[in-house]
Amino acid sequence: MSHIEQFCESAIAKGDGTTSRDHEYFETMKSSIAHISDSSKLLPLLNHENAWVVCWVASHLLATDNTKKTINALKALVKKGGVSGFSAEMVVQEFNQGSFVSPLEQK
Numbered sequence: 001m002s003h004i005e006q007f008c009e010s011a012i013a014k015g016d017g018t019t020s021r022d023h024e025y026f027e028t029m030k031s032s033i034a035h036i037s038d039s040s041k042l043l044p045l046l047n048h049e050n051a052w053v054v055c056w057v058a059s060h061l062l063a064t065d066n067t068k069k070t071i072n073a074l075k076a077l078v079k080k081g082g083v084s085g086f087s088a089e090m091v092v093q094e095f096n097q098g099s100f101v102s103p104l105e106q107k
Contacts, residue, residue, distance in 0.1 A: 004041065007032035008048065011056040016083045029056060033104045039064045046073040051084035056104070059091050063102040071095070 001009075007029055014025035036042060045057040046069060054073055061070045077088035094100040 003032040003035040004045070007036075007057070008045065008050070008053050011053045012050050014056075015052050016087070030104050033060055039066070043069065046070065051077055051080065051082070055084050055088050055091070058088070060102045060104045062091070062095050062100055063105065067095075 010025040010028040010032065013019065014022055014029065017026075019025070033042075039061060042057050042061060043066060045053055046061070048054050048057070055077055058070045058074045058077075061067075064070075071092060074088040074092050078085045078092065091100065
């Protein structure tokens, strides 16, 4: 399985973070992202059918030079509403305030 496929599977499974394995899914997403050296390979995920994949990848991509495409994807999620839309709205808000950092960067 590719790192991108791993990321997608984990983002879908993690969803809104209410599963008992939330931490495992998050760590798998972080690890997958760490193995993808070219962030442009993640750009197609901004059009993924699953809102959580879009939200999580967009949350990471805001730290790159792809902000216009990423903000547009997040705003589309906001328009759809729901929990993922609310999450997307918070990401955009943090970014606009200048306090946003990718949650998936290795520390």
